[in-house]
Amino acid sequence: MNDATTYTPPKVWKWEMESGGRFASINRPIAGPTHDKELPVGKHPMQLYSLGTPNGVKVTILLEELLAAGFSGAEYDAWMISIREGDQFSSGFIDVNPNSKIPALMDHSMEKPTRIFESGAILLHLAEKFGAFLPTDPAGRAECLSWLFWQIGSTPYLGGGFGHFYAYATEKYEYPINRFAMEVKRQLDVLDRRLADNRYICGDTYTIADMAIWPWYGAIVLNRAYDAAEFLDAASYKNLARWTHEIDKRVPVQRGRMVNKSMGPLEGQLHERHDASDFDTKTQDKLEAAQKS
């Protein structure tokens, strides 16, 4: 082990300095709003307040899959919440998600506009509302919900644990990187074994469990997260790779990945989505070219 220093915790922890690393400026030990600001509301039944991160993308993939399957009630406006700018701490956002994290959804098609926060809860709400992408037989439903909740419970070790210490922390320490790499590799193996005999996570049909798991674990295989594919030997998980590539080819998945995205090639960034035609006309490359001319 090569950690240079050790730390003796004080009797009572105090917030004295930023924790360091990327995103340090948005980390606070208190909840609640930092400023007053209402959220915008568009014309569609679903109002999504989000960002094109893996947690945000789960929901835009499902909305695009629902629209592609003909559920017009899934039409949505997607508003960008810039978490680096602290938009998640506005009074309006906190009214929709008291936990100050994207994604958050307002469903205006209900008798009273209803908030849903936590990506897993949003996926379940939409799947039940439209009767799609969630098995209806009790055994299939139980399996699907088990994998959906597996993702919500497991991924903080991948993101907040491994990703933080391997990619975002300003200094690299062997102890946390080893600990979380071990757990993430175990999770990759869980998925690989499951996908050895199953085309999709819950069996023969593509469900919200795939949509929850793919944005995180598919991103590791495709080296779109933390630049860690080689370090984790992601290519060795052959069944996971087969599933990852199959889902990556779906058009609604490709559209969902563009929504509220603020990084990467400009043609892949659709900062706000208010209409299906926005994918053709409002990507950042087109908006910036129009501004210049």
Ligand SMILES: N[C@@H](CCC(=O)N[C@@H](CS)C(=O)NCC(=O)O)C(=O)O
């Ligand atoms: N368990 C939550 C996690 C959501 C989450 O961690 N969102 C991140 C972006 S991926 C966020 O909004 N971070 C802002 C912050 O921590 O202030 C979910 O699945 O919805």
